[in-house]
Amino acid sequence: MTAVYPPGPRLPRVVQTLVHAKWRGWFAAALSRRYGDVYTMRMIAPYAEHLVVFSRPEHIREIFAGDPADLHAGEGNRVLGPVMGQHSVLLTDEGEHARARRLLMPAFTGSALRGYRGMVAAIAKDHVDRWRPGTTLATLDRMNDLTLDVITQVVFGVGERRGRDELAPRLRYLVDVGPLMFMGWKWQRLQRFGPWKRFADNKNAIDDLLYAEITQRRTDADPDARADVLSRLLAVGSPSETTVDAPLSDAELRDQLVTLLLAGHETTASALSWAMFELAAHPEVQERARRAAAEDDEKYLEAVLKEAMRRRTVIGGAVRRLTRDMTIAGHRLPRGTVVQTSIVLAHADPGHHPDPETFRPERFLDGDVAAGTWLPFGGGVRRCIGAGFSLMEGTAVLSEVLTRFALVPTRGHERGRIRNITQVPAHGGPVVLRSLAAAP
Numbered sequence: 039m040t041a042v043y044p045p046g047p048r049l050p051r052v053v054q055t056l057v058h059a060k061w062r063g064w065f066a067a068a069l070s071r072r073y074g075d076v077y078t079m080r081m082i083a084p085y086a087e088h089l090v091v092f093s094r095p096e097h098i099r100e101i102f103a104g105d106p107a108d109l110h111a112g113e114g115n116r117v118l119g120p121v122m123g124q125h126s127v128l129l130t131d132e133g134e135h136a137r138a139r140r141l142l143m144p145a146f147t148g149s150a151l152r153g154y155r156g157m158v159a160a161i162a163k164d165h166v167d168r169w170r171p172g173t174t175l176a177t178l179d180r181m182n183d184l185t186l187d188v189i190t191q192v193v194f195g196v197g198e199r200r201g202r203d204e205l206a207p208r209l210r211y212l213v214d215v216g217p218l219m220f221m222g223w224k225w226q227r228l229q230r231f232g233p234w235k236r237f238a239d240n241k242n243a244i245d246d247l248l249y250a251e252i253t254q255r256r257t258d259a260d261p262d263a264r265a266d267v268l269s270r271l272l273a274v275g276s277p278s279e280t281t282v283d284a285p286l287s288d289a290e291l292r293d294q295l296v297t298l299l300l301a302g303h304e305t306t307a308s309a310l311s312w313a314m315f316e317l318a319a320h321p322e323v324q325e326r327a328r329r330a331a332a333e334d335d336e337k338y339l340e341a342v343l344k345e346a347m348r349r350r351t352v353i354g355g356a357v358r359r360l361t362r363d364m365t366i367a368g369h370r371l372p373r374g375t376v377v378q379t380s381i382v383l384a385h386a387d388p389g390h391h392p393d394p395e396t397f398r399p400e401r402f403l404d405g406d407v408a409a410g411t412w413l414p415f416g417g418g419v420r421r422c423i424g425a426g427f428s429l430m431e432g433t434a435v436l437s438e439v440l441t442r443f444a445l446v447p448t449r450g451h452e453r454g455r456i457r458n459i460t461q462v463p464a465h466g467g468p469v470v471l472r473s474l475a476a477a478p
């Protein structure tokens with residue numbers, strides 16, 4: 039078919055790629071003002087040649103509800119391949135994806151989540167114990183430390199810390215990739231030099247640590263006795279299991295572990311950092327949240343997190359690659375096109391979120407947020423596995439912080455910047471800690 043894509047900027051592809059990689063949110067807002075709620079960007083690898091962006095909830099719903107065989111999310115996420123690995127639940131489609139999801143989901147549903155609450159609260163307390171009143175807290179860094187500790191424990195369980203202390207800084211370095219690193223993935227010979235070599239060495243060291251842990255755990259006498267994700271995955275295909283799934287290979291295990299460790303901490307850390315920054319900037323909201331924490335009112339704390347995720351969207355959009363010619367929202371698009379549901383634009387739409395620039399958690403309690411207009415976790419069969427987990431973790435952390443400290447702003451405004459694929463506070467979301475007795 040002859041492709042007639044929705045209109046979009048005529049800037050050279052390389053320019054669109056760079057602006058998208060660096061200033062995604064700002065670019066999306068500018069393009070939607072100019073071209074409306076469906077537009078096309080043209081980019082170079084590793085991004086899509088044609089990226090058609092949709093921001094109306096009804097269009098987004100159409101994409102999320104589509105047949106996953108027609109709309110490949112794994113192919114659309116290929117940019118993450120060199121980090122997550124080819125078996126990652128984020129990068130696979132159809133049968134392989136369904137298997138990975140089926141095996142991972144039980145660790146993140148209802149009863150499993152309730153089981154993690156105490157562990158999260160204990161880790162949060164341990165971290166907050168180290169904070170001192172009167173100091174400036176770099177919330178993004180501190181939340182990254184905290185959420186990495188949490189997800190490491192969910193994935194590996196309690197037990198030996200050997201290897202884990204080495205893993206943490208290496209994972210932090212692994213996610214800090216940008217356009218420069220993409221060049222090394224495209225032209226592999228670059229990996230013998232400078233930053234590309236450092237990236238490859240770091241990734242190999244992470245793989246060695248993970249494979250060592252997998253080997254050791256395979257020889258554990260009683261793997262079924264533990265409830266962590268690795269133990270659950272190692273039990274797949276064992277005689278004690280009732281499912282028909284074949285055991286996971288070491289490579290599959292490695293890819294799912296890296297995926298959970300990375301997807302499961304950076305995102306929640308960014309959301310928490312934005313939430314703390316907004317609470318510092320809005321003392322009246324902070325006071326109400328503190329009362330909620332004292333009264334174990336998780337609903338209000340959850341509303342604070344949800345509003346932070348709306349106002350400061352962590353992941354700007356979810357992508358799908360069309361495996362056949364399709365009509366979406368009345369646009370006939372050829373096979374191979376990548377479509378994006380723009381979460382950041384949907385969250386900033388004043389038609390759905392009145393006064394969208396205002397930080398107002400109450401909108402989530404007053405029934406003002408219509409279904410399908412708040413989408414931080416994507417949707418359909420690919421909706422984030424950790425959605426419930428991150429809300430549980432976030433409320434537990436906010437509760438610990440707010441009952442111990444008052445958060446005071448250090449700067450009036452904080453813009454976002456893209457780190458890997460998440461939008462983080464550009465200056466690390468600093469706030470000053472005051473002991474509650476001394477708070478104004």
Ligand code: HEM
Nearest residue numbers: 128301302305306309353356415416417420422423424428
């Ligand atoms: C604030 C926190 C988080 C945000 C904003 C977030 C956001 C997202 C988004 C937008 C997607 C893509 C969904 C789609 O394509 O429709 C996703 C997928 C995913 N997330 Fe999260 N996430 C968060 C926390 C977590 C946590 C805590 C975990 C793990 C414990 C996790 C694991 C995953 C996985 C494994 C996928 C792939 C799902 C699939 O392709 O089937 N995420 N997340």
